[in-house]
Amino acid sequence: MKKKKEVTIYDLAKVLNYSPSTISRALNNHKSISQKTTKEIHKIAKDLGYRPNSLAASLRNNKSKTIGILVSRINRPFSASIISGVENTARKAGYNVIISQSNDKYENEVTNAKALYDSRVSGLIVSLSMETINTNHFQQFVDQNIPIVFVDRVPAEFNSYRVIIDNYTAGYRATQHLIDQGCRRIAHFAGAQHLNVYNLRKKGHLDALRENNLEVADELIIHLDTMGFEEGCQATKMLLNLPQPPDGLFSSNDTAAVSAILTAKDKGIKIPEELAIIGFNDDPMASVVEPALSTVSHPATKMGEISAQRILDHSSKKLDSDVSEITMLDTEIIVRSSSNKINALRLMEGK
Amino acid sequence: MKKKKEVTIYDLAKVLNYSPSTISRALNNHKSISQKTTKEIHKIAKDLGYRPNSLAASLRNNKSKTIGILVSRINRPFSASIISGVENTARKAGYNVIISQSNDKYENEVTNAKALYDSRVSGLIVSLSMETINTNHFQQFVDQNIPIVFVDRVPAEFNSYRVIIDNYTAGYRATQHLIDQGCRRIAHFAGAQHLNVYNLRKKGHLDALRENNLEVADELIIHLDTMGFEEGCQATKMLLNLPQPPDGLFSSNDTAAVSAILTAKDKGIKIPEELAIIGFNDDPMASVVEPALSTVSHPATKMGEISAQRILDHSSKKLDSDVSEITMLDTEIIVRSSSNKINALRLMEGK
DNA sequence: AAATTTAACGCAACCGATTGCGCCAAAAAT
């Protein structure tokens, strides 16, 4: 097994009779090397097939051109889109992207944060796990002036970049939409309340009810742990068995919303006529379920791109890591059949 | 901005009056260091908060404990599941995972392969882009004895690990299933034929037709470039407008299959009675569309786990990279409503 | 008791790039 030897700056130095310092500077287009020499070195580097050893540079600089990602689950449309956005932006800038997933376990999040720290990432992009309450495990990054971008699921208190959507307004509007469609008893699938996303969506929901002078019925607010399919089915059954079942449902995610659609259909409930439903995320399945699920769409890929850009900018500008900058992106209410009572009624009458 | 200094093996050496060599060996549990000393060193390392600098080790070994992933799109259920599987397995072994996506462009695949190579990955896991025909850009890995695992979309000729499913058999069975349900004119959405996955699924489809003495009609084999939703809609319209439209459809992926369901429904075609449909992949949307889509399921996460394991094993055993080992996993035909003509007819009669 | 083996550890080179400092010669200023 013959391994082809890699070309180093020392090889180039020998060939051209320059010192390694000059080679290094020339390759980095350092101003203290003449144009002529720089060109010459670039040419020979290309000819000999020189490839920089980024490990060596990283060691020297104590910083790898790498962005670390820490999400709860890679295998989820929203996360995958964020990651995709990060990857696109990072790679254009010559950065690598290291991924890790906590599987929604706090313990894994801590371990992974350590691992990414030890890998000398240039920056970290985090979406918190379901279980995360304290954020001490991120302090080490701040201490080393490594920028952190929290995206979507962000902590309440932490000096850092944040890239989020306006969950409160989105929740408010989702519920307002149902009200506009004529719903009067609107249920809500709420997620873990220590997470900003679920907390704010619920707040928006409640305020929308109040400002429309609608009763806020405790039995219609269902707190789900995982917001998963099974949990959604159970919760839906429960709701439908109430003495006064709801005529609208705002679910904090699409998975649970879809489970509600299927469960309700199974029980012979007409959607949206008897139960109008709106979800959150605009997962691919939303447009495919029957009736198609109304939902709130995230600009997930864009959030990833922006997050990556924050880190790149931070690194190039050599800023201090105690910055605190919030980027809030717009969401959009996507109205499909599952909540479109007005249109559904019109169709009924029309025929 | 005070940066806390990191503890190195030199610090430990000074404190304990050992040489850095001994510290290094002890931390790696090298046998030539006594049990007692090893324990002592481990203890003090923990107490002082020593964290190994993997960059330094990587530089010395010319190998980072990192697995590189190169897929066409991260943001796709199948890819995301593979990546998730890789991440789980890799992280358990203390490896990082660097991702990259080609967005189905050959050029990007080449660039990314270079970038991953330059990052000194310990191994590479690849699922080819749609455009990839030659695989010269992977030769550099072989030359350096870096293991490559091709997963799912694999090249025709290349000494390497492969983790795949039996696409031929899966295709055969999918079509056989439609035949068993009573279909006689079965259409096929075929993908780019230079890719093994689509090529073999088509072969299986054709052989199933032949062995059941069914006519193979050219106009029923539709070659799609991207296998995307829009393309699927167009193709479905085309099929339905044929003088003799098909009564069955085997689509090489779920996206196109779902587009067919929606398009056919829109045209008033009854599924599965008039057109039975089966897809491929078991994407989340498959179980949610109405009628639910029959499909062929991949063990995607498992494929990722196995791929990662191949690299870990290869590295620990220090094998030569000219191994060629194929792992073929089982698929499963998931029968849902979209193809279940027999059951559908029974229900009709039953009422 | 002398010779040999072995256990336990240190020395120093090495991986490849980066960079503060210094040097020299040519250009500019006086």
Add this chain to the structure above:
DNA sequence: ATTTTTGGCGCAATCGGTTGCGTTAAATTT
């Protein structure tokens, strides 16, 4: 013509582990 500036480059240390080889003292063999 002398001094000062500056452009262009080299020296050598540095980043933090790793490892082949050598050394020493204790354990074992003869």
